[in-house]
Amino acid sequence: MTDERMIPELSGRARWRTRHDTTSLIEVDGAPLAVGVDEEGVLHTCDLRTGARTEVPLDLDPQTLVGPLLHDEEDEEFEEDEEDEEDLSEYEVDTYKLAARVAALHLGGRPVVLTGADRFDVLMTDDDYGGGAVRAWDLRTGRMIGRPMDGHELGVTALTALAGPGAALSVSSSEEGRLVVWDLDRGERVANLAGSYNGVMGAGFAGGRPIAATGGHHDYVEVWDLAAGERIGEPLTGIDGPVRAIAVTEVEGRAVVLAAGDADTALYRWDLVGGGSAGAPLTGHTDSVIDLAAVVAGGRPIAVSGAADRTARVWDLAGGGQIGAPIEGCWLLEDVAVIGGVPVALTSSLEGELQVWDLDRAAR
Template identity: 45%
Template sequence: MLHCLSDRQTAGLAVIGLDGGPRAVGYDRDGAIWTWNLVTGEQGRRPLDLDSALPEDPVPDADGEIWEADEDDEDEPGEADPYEVGACLTAAVLDGRPVVVTGGGRFDLTSCLGEDYTGGAVRVWDLETGRKIGKTLTGSRLGVSSLATVPTEQGLLVFASSEEGGLLVWDLPQGELIADLKGAYDGVMTAAVVGGRPVAVTGGEDTSLQTWDVLRGEPLGLPLTGVEPNATAVAITELNGRTAVLAGGGDHTVRVWDLASGERIGGPLAGHADTVSSIATTRVGGNAVAVTGGRDGTARVWDLARGEQIGEALVGHEGGVGTVVTTEVEGRPIAVTEGEDGTIRVWSLT
């Protein structure tokens, strides 16, 4: 391990490249974004402007009744619950400025609009000022369970999967919803550009994954089968010249598929003693590598071409490893892990 960055519990973890070195980003559930410089270890905290968190557009409740912002309405809307606003997060660059994207929990809109409304909203925040950018994006009937951003020729896209199995995709520069798809309940998701087009892979409480052509709004190929018993984390990478999909399952293993053919690549990657909660990919010495985090409190590094673990497990967290992300510091590949113990730890992969 290179060093430990935090002793404060955060929700979610992302990395973003900024002047002065890459930063790890987390949300502290008190309504603030934390950043850690991965070169110097310097920390920063920026409260978010949660007064702007309420939706601007109409929102239907479970019975189809519509809530609309009305300055003359005697019933004042509530305040955003800081804990619910940041159930998960990711980071990106939008129009040249660093931003954090948060996904709300199941009762995010309940706190804002009242008990007839449930669902998590997606919001974009300026990392430097904490101010919201654009509109609050709604549509999930339950909490947002995973987020991804993908830069494309169409602009920066944000993907949000939710507990009820919905997958919503927005064009962030325009704030326009471009896809509303049906994934799996308690959904996990990853997204990337494949063959010049944005695609998403969804999974959850079933034994298969589905790949989606987002712009066409339709499935891409047949489901990827063999997840046992359910998908708990997914990732996309390039492996020996082909696009590969990785999925962690409730059986504590990771499986790999060829996205184009749907065929399995190698056998399960086994080593974790509990559920695989996160998968990140990178390249080390030109080789495709995956780093997985598990509820067994370990992170593990895998050579995907050989289908075997590299070295010993990365240990140090007390409790499960919730999120793993990868990046480079001064040309060296590293992994950053977020633990249930409130620590964020940095590991060299060379």
């Protein structure tokens, strides 16, 4: 029997295998699209209504892919003297490492895909480039937009696109624990902060301000004001590390941080204002939680978690506790987005089949 929370007309049309966190949802011209980048550097989309697919090779010209990373942003000679461009033919792009993480958003009226690179995504004959750059790509043409967004020394481990009033941000964390924020409208880096290495991250808006929470190898979570570029309060403690998944949301007008660790199967909650607990840990998973996302569904704040027990679960953040039965057979929780005004979750099965879930229905 089909789970009534599933949207059958949007599910099962796409079957593909990607690395974890390399499939996102975006609505383009009224169509819900699954978007991913494969190991060959090809951008794939699938219209979940019709099953129609497109394949767009990314433009991997080393001059734009690497060139700006070899120079200071204010190197006027490099920016203005186009006739004397460097010969970058010795650089080889490792397409498997180009898109270790993927996110999607609308920027300036056009659909855009962000990719976060693994370490050593670009190799030179006798030298290594460190990798970890975030890049923005035009979804329709595969051409890179602006310059590569640097700031990481190693590979990107988490990537989020934040789009809100007056803000379009790329927020990423990495193996060495850097939290890097770029303003996508201005093409400027606005924050480069030090967090836990092997970093995980969640980001969102609280009181209209963009914030992020980071964790990793340590047994605490740190919260950051991205506009001010500084940490908010003291680290949030009480979780057994390493931290595996994080989400940021608002519950009844108060900023709340959610996190899960490797040591147990619970979801922990903190009230950002006071720094204390925002309720008892949420329990139900039987193996480590891998993914967390938060959204408003059915008029109330909920969280969606994906775990190694191959289930996704929906949680009531105001009242506490699980809503409904587990969503079975989910290998990965790929994304949570609002499509056609409806909050939905995108999951993939072990076979790579994508399923779309109506979170309004799931929150009842």
